Amino acid sequence: MxxxxxxxxxxxxxxxxxxxxxxxxxxxxxxxxxxxAGSLVQLSLFPGQQEKALAKLKKPGITALPDDGTAHFGTPHSSYALGGGRYLLESAAANLEQKLQAAIVADIGSVTDLSSxxxxxxxxxxxxxxxxxxxxxxxxxxxxxxxxxxxxxxxxxxxxxxxxxxxxxxxxxxxxxxxxxxxxxxxxxxxxxxxxxx
Incomplete structure (x- = not known):
C-alpha cells in the first residue's frame, strides 16, 4: 500500500x-x-459563508482570502481565488487538508485535496x-x-x-x-x- x-x-x-x-x-x-507543494487544497465556500469560514480558518493559520482573480502570497500558505467562492490553497505543510477538514464544517463549504x-x-x-x-x-x-x-x-x-x-x-x-x-x-x-x- x-x-x-x-x-x-x-x-x-x-x-x-x-x-x-x-x-x-x-x-x-x-x-x-x-x-x-506540501499540500494543494481546494476550498469551496457556500454563498454567504466567507465570514464564518474566515473565523474558522484562523486556527490553521489563514487570516484572509484574496479577491476573485487575485493571489495572496504568504508563508506557510499562499492562496489563489478562482471565483465563485473557490480558492486554491498552497502550503509547504503536508497536513493542510486535515487542518481544513477539521475547520470547515459541512454547512460552510467543502475541502478537496488536489496535491496529486x-x-x-x-x-x-x-x-x-x-x-x-x-x-x-x-x-x-x-x-x-x-x-x-x-x-x-x-x-x-x-x-x-x-x-x-x-x-x-x-x-x-x-x-x-x-x-x-x-x-x-x-x-x-x-x-x-x-x-x-x-
Missing part, C-alpha cells in the same frame, strides 16, 4: 525531466523549474511574456496582468491556471494528467529563446 501511495504522489514529469540548457541561442531567455492532481511549473525570465503568448490568448503585459493576478485558461486546448508571482515569473498549475503535454508545449514555445531547465 505504501508503494502504491508513493507512486500516486510522484511527479508525472520525473521520467522526462533533466536539467540543462536547451533550444536556440546560448543566452537564456527563460528558465523552467518545478515546484513541489496538479503539477506546478515556474516559468521565469525576460522572454516569459512572449513565450506564454505563443499558446495562450491573453495580454501578459504587466499593466493588464499585474503581479498577483490569477487566470484560469487553456494552453493548446489544455486547462491551465496561471499566476503572475513576480514581474518576470509565472506559476503554472497544470492538471497532472496533462503535465507532460504542458511541458512539451512550453519547451516548444521556449525553443527559439533558449531556455534552462533547472
Amino acid at each position: 505504501a508503494k502504491d501511495m508513493e507512486t500516486l504522489s510522484a511527479c508525472p514529469l520525473d521520467r522526462v525531466w533533466s536539467a540543462g540548457h536547451f533550444g536556440g541561442p546560448d543566452a537564456t531567455g527563460v528558465t523552467l523549474r518545478r515546484s513541489f 492532481a496538479r503539477t506546478i511549473l515556474i516559468l521565469a525570465g525576460p522572454d516569459v511574456e512572449t513565450v506564454l503568448s505563443k499558446g495562450v490568448a491573453m495580454d501578459f503585459n504587466a499593466q493588464s496582468f499585474p503581479i498577483g493576478t490569477v487566470a484560469q485558461t487553456t494552453a493548446h486546448h489544455m486547462p491551465l491556471m496561471m499566476v503572475r508571482s513576480k514581474a518576470d515569473e509565472f506559476r503554472l498549475f497544470a492538471f497532472s494528467s496533462y503535465a507532460q503535454s504542458t511541458l512539451h508545449w512550453l519547451e516548444t514555445a521556449c525553443h527559439d529563446h533558449g531556455f534552462e531547465r533547472l
Whole structure:
C-alpha cells in the first residue's frame, strides 16, 4: 500500500525531466523549474459563508482570502481565488487538508485535496511574456496582468491556471494528467529563446 501511495504522489514529469540548457541561442531567455507543494487544497465556500469560514480558518493559520482573480502570497500558505467562492490553497505543510477538514464544517463549504492532481511549473525570465503568448490568448503585459493576478485558461486546448508571482515569473498549475503535454508545449514555445531547465 505504501508503494502504491508513493507512486500516486510522484511527479508525472520525473521520467522526462533533466536539467540543462536547451533550444536556440546560448543566452537564456527563460528558465523552467518545478515546484513541489506540501499540500494543494481546494476550498469551496457556500454563498454567504466567507465570514464564518474566515473565523474558522484562523486556527490553521489563514487570516484572509484574496479577491476573485487575485493571489495572496504568504508563508506557510499562499492562496489563489478562482471565483465563485473557490480558492486554491498552497502550503509547504503536508497536513493542510486535515487542518481544513477539521475547520470547515459541512454547512460552510467543502475541502478537496488536489496535491496529486496538479503539477506546478515556474516559468521565469525576460522572454516569459512572449513565450506564454505563443499558446495562450491573453495580454501578459504587466499593466493588464499585474503581479498577483490569477487566470484560469487553456494552453493548446489544455486547462491551465496561471499566476503572475513576480514581474518576470509565472506559476503554472497544470492538471497532472496533462503535465507532460504542458511541458512539451512550453519547451516548444521556449525553443527559439533558449531556455534552462533547472
